[in-house]
Amino acid sequence: MQYTxxxxxxxxxxxxxxxxxxxxxxxxxxxxxxxGNPASETFPARELADIAAELLREQPELALQYNTPRGYxxxxxxxxxxxxxxxxxxxxxxxxxxxxxxQQAIDLAAKVLCDEGDTVLVENPSFIGALxxxxxxxxxxxxxxxxxxGVDVAAIxxxxxxxxxxxxxxxxxxxxxxxxxxxxxxxxxxxxxxxVRHNVVILEDDPYGELTFDGAKVPTYKSMDxxxxxxxxxxxxxxxxxGLRVGYTIAHRDIIANMVDSKQNADVHTPILNQLMTYxxxxxxxxxxxxxxxxxxxxxxxxxxxxxxxxxxxxxxxxTTPRGGLFVWCxxxxxxxxxxxxxxxxxxxxxxxxxxxxxxxxxAPCPAFRLNYSTMPDDRIVQGVELLGRALHxxxx
Amino acid sequence: MQYTxxxxxxxxxxxxxxxxxxxxxxxxxxxxxxxGNPASETFPARELADIAAELLREQPELALQYNTPRGYxxxxxxxxxxxxxxxxxxxxxxxxxxxxxxQQAIDLAAKVLCDEGDTVLVENPSFIGALxxxxxxxxxxxxxxxxxxGVDVAAIxxxxxxxxxxxxxxxxxxxxxxxxxxxxxxxxxxxxxxxVRHNVVILEDDPYGELTFDGAKVPTYKSMDxxxxxxxxxxxxxxxxxGLRVGYTIAHRDIIANMVDSKQNADVHTPILNQLMTYxxxxxxxxxxxxxxxxxxxxxxxxxxxxxxxxxxxxxxxxTTPRGGLFVWCxxxxxxxxxxxxxxxxxxxxxxxxxxxxxxxxxAPCPAFRLNYSTMPDDRIVQGVELLGRALHxxxx
Numbered sequence: 001m002q003y004t005x006x007x008x009x010x011x012x013x014x015x016x017x018x019x020x021x022x023x024x025x026x027x028x029x030x031x032x033x034x035x036g037n038p039a040s041e042t043f044p045a046r047e048l049a050d051i052a053a054e055l056l057r058e059q060p061e062l063a064l065q066y067n068t069p070r071g072y073x074x075x076x077x078x079x080x081x082x083x084x085x086x087x088x089x090x091x092x093x094x095x096x097x098x099x100x101x102x103q104q105a106i107d108l109a110a111k112v113l114c115d116e117g118d119t120v121l122v123e124n125p126s127f128i129g130a131l132x133x134x135x136x137x138x139x140x141x142x143x144x145x146x147x148x149x150g151v152d153v154a155a156i157x158x159x160x161x162x163x164x165x166x167x168x169x170x171x172x173x174x175x176x177x178x179x180x181x182x183x184x185x186x187x188x189x190x191x192x193x194x195x196v197r198h199n200v201v202i203l204e205d206d207p208y209g210e211l212t213f214d215g216a217k218v219p220t221y222k223s224m225d226x227x228x229x230x231x232x233x234x235x236x237x238x239x240x241x242x243g244l245r246v247g248y249t250i251a252h253r254d255i256i257a258n259m260v261d262s263k264q265n266a267d268v269h270t271p272i273l274n275q276l277m278t279y280x281x282x283x284x285x286x287x288x289x290x291x292x293x294x295x296x297x298x299x300x301x302x303x304x305x306x307x308x309x310x311x312x313x314x315x316x317x318x319x320t321t322p323r324g325g326l327f328v329w330c331x332x333x334x335x336x337x338x339x340x341x342x343x344x345x346x347x348x349x350x351x352x353x354x355x356x357x358x359x360x361x362x363x364a365p366c367p368a369f370r371l372n373y374s375t376m377p378d379d380r381i382v383q384g385v386e387l388l389g390r391a392l393h394x395x396x397x
Numbered sequence: 398m399q400y401t402x403x404x405x406x407x408x409x410x411x412x413x414x415x416x417x418x419x420x421x422x423x424x425x426x427x428x429x430x431x432x433g434n435p436a437s438e439t440f441p442a443r444e445l446a447d448i449a450a451e452l453l454r455e456q457p458e459l460a461l462q463y464n465t466p467r468g469y470x471x472x473x474x475x476x477x478x479x480x481x482x483x484x485x486x487x488x489x490x491x492x493x494x495x496x497x498x499x500q501q502a503i504d505l506a507a508k509v510l511c512d513e514g515d516t517v518l519v520e521n522p523s524f525i526g527a528l529x530x531x532x533x534x535x536x537x538x539x540x541x542x543x544x545x546x547g548v549d550v551a552a553i554x555x556x557x558x559x560x561x562x563x564x565x566x567x568x569x570x571x572x573x574x575x576x577x578x579x580x581x582x583x584x585x586x587x588x589x590x591x592x593v594r595h596n597v598v599i600l601e602d603d604p605y606g607e608l609t610f611d612g613a614k615v616p617t618y619k620s621m622d623x624x625x626x627x628x629x630x631x632x633x634x635x636x637x638x639x640g641l642r643v644g645y646t647i648a649h650r651d652i653i654a655n656m657v658d659s660k661q662n663a664d665v666h667t668p669i670l671n672q673l674m675t676y677x678x679x680x681x682x683x684x685x686x687x688x689x690x691x692x693x694x695x696x697x698x699x700x701x702x703x704x705x706x707x708x709x710x711x712x713x714x715x716x717t718t719p720r721g722g723l724f725v726w727c728x729x730x731x732x733x734x735x736x737x738x739x740x741x742x743x744x745x746x747x748x749x750x751x752x753x754x755x756x757x758x759x760x761a762p763c764p765a766f767r768l769n770y771s772t773m774p775d776d777r778i779v780q781g782v783e784l785l786g787r788a789l790h791x792x793x794x
Contacts (some may be wrong), residue, residue, distance in 0.1 A: 045457030
């Protein structure tokens with residue numbers, strides 16, 4: 001047999017990088033600053049154990065039988081209510097449905113809105129899972145640079161004017177992956193107006209939005225969405241458990257109707273036990289109290305890595321100062337290729353993700369890299385940055 | 398905002414039919430012969446409750462953290478071993494990975510093998526979830542008629558010759574949905590040779606394969622796959638629980654590598670708790686003993702519906718006589734449109750799925766319809782067919 005793979009697949013690639021990272025993250029002898037995992041100690045495992053057992057014993061048919069593509073209706077209502085009351089998200093024209101993790105909503109949005117050759121605007125760098133999803137539908141990626149206060153507005157305006165077939169602007173406005181940057185309110189308003197004017201849908205990915213260190217939150221694009229221009233995606237991966245794969249998306253009902261049809265083709269429905277576990281957890285426990293704990297935990301760990309970076313890395317390396325989320329972005333500057341640096345460091349048992357992974361042009365050398373601080377114990381974070389510092393001093397002289 | 402949806406989505410449609418069916422199936426006042434659900438009483442809910450609670454208490458990090466796109470390695474090995482020893486499936490060139498229900502494997506296979514405009518050969522009628530997945534990637538469907546002993550071999554040969562851009566032949570060879578037909582071994586051999594000769598991949602969907610009434614099983618296409626021509630898809634939906642959304646697919650490693658990359662874009666990984674629950678269940682309990690119970694249950698219920706059909710439906714209506722699975726296919730013949738018939742019957746509180754739903758041409762009137770017997774109690778099945786008989790006698794005179 002000679003296999004003929006689709007153009008979509010042949011144009012993709014790079015997917016294995018994340019698989020590589022997930023593999024490294026599982027090796028206990030390696031100090032991993034590479035992953036994007038939430039801290040496992042934040043999972044309310046005992047409570048979920050009791051809930052799962054109770055659901056399976058008392059409502060076995062509901063918990064184990066087929067369900068509908070949109071998701072469990074009381075859960076949808078609960079999530080919609082939470083979004084409305086806490087974040088001012090949701091208007092009459094909007095609809096919400098349940099997805100198998102936030103990644104699925106990104107994939108479905110690309111599928112229903114992008115033909116091959118259409119343009120998707122993305123922050124450059126951006127989340128590789130989203131970039132690969134767009135690539136795999138044959139979309140052309142146009143990168144918009146990031147500044148300290150978020151996406152470069154002049155650059156996005158230029159890109160919108162240059163790309164009449166732009167369909168989506170994909171953004172992680174709060175505690176951005178991989179940079180940790182938060183886009184200012186002023187910039188969000190400007191970008192929103194630009195996208196509406198050019199009839200381009202904003203795909204707002206907000207997995208880290210709750211993980212603000214000091215409680216400050218910039219209003220989401222979706223909360224200001226009077227025109228039905230925003231698809232808002234979020235999940236319980238960072239605030240409850242990623243392994244459960246429970247997310248949700250809210251957008252104008254015409255977009256959602258098409259996404260639900262595609263969802264049905266993708267996996268029929270999100271596993272119902274996982275939806276019910278999340279629903280019951282939210283009903284019975286105070287998840288906001290957990291989130292407050294997580295904020296404190298990640299704020300502390302972020303300070304640990306920032307202190308270590310200041311102390312151990314060459315002074316020529318610049319870094320962001322996140323106000324939430326899971327990532328710091330470091331830049332060696334000059335002509336360095338952090339893919340090579342990452343290989344040398346892996347031999348020293350410390351791993352991180354080279355910046356090129358997150359770029360629209362993955363093949364060009366990139367002098368930046370991403371560090372994660374959410375999963376390693378504090379002393380291992382320090383040890384990891386020390387190892388990294390030694391290697392980088394050796395390289396940069 | 399003016400939304401521009403992709404050509405893929407605009408060319409799809411029909412998706413809501415299944416959602417309609419799933420909705421009807423949930424209304425307790427309706428006798429539903431429409432669904433494709435397994436019988437809820439077959440779910441080992443108590444055992445799964447104990448396993449879930451134990452996993453979440455004793456291995457909380459494993460059960461709730463991110464995992465890899467391919468799935469939990471011991472589970473993959475367990476499933477591969479089961480396929481090898483019980484069904485003679487799996488060669489050196491093959492690889493196996495875990496999917497979020499069998500539907501996902503169909504969707505991923507279409508994504509990696511079909512460009513817009515490519516042809517997918519399908520049995521006509523066939524499973525609507527698969528047909529819609531192919532449509533949503535812009536594939537052209539070419540239907541191959543079904544005969545009593547399976548797909549029409551002369552017709553598939555003709556179709557292969559007429560379609561140089563055919564990429565896939567999608568088939569449910571055992572206890573076919575919607576007809577209940579099983580393709581004979583002789584025909585499978587002929588179809589396999591034809592597909593290999595034309596370099597067309599066989600996508601073998603086998604969700605009902607274990608549900609043989611008398612223990613007889615025709616060897617799968619995959620078991621005879623010396624050439625790497627078959628993608629085999631199966632799941633635990635019909636033999637353990639559909640709500641858990643745990644399936645698997647095995648094919649040549651070059652195909653699997655591309656499907657895994659696409660899987661990562663689709664939902665990162667199949668929920669790990671659901672994989673672990675299935676793995677532990679298979680380790681601790683005798684699922685084959687459960688399957689034997691299911692075979693007896695469905696054999697009895699199939700006989701109940703066949704007896705009722707013979708007694709209550711007009712003699713002019715022909716029907717298949719399944720040797721396994723969940724469905725009987727009835728044909729009114731002549732120019733009847735069972736969409737209209739189904740509407741009249743729904744008013745009488747009995748629902749089934751009109752044949753056009755499963756056809757390549759969904760718009761043409763179809764005189765056939767599908768009946769399911771797996772979920773209703775025996776007396777309700779009989780009552781449903783009696784209601785149906787009264788309506789059909791009224792219509793056919």
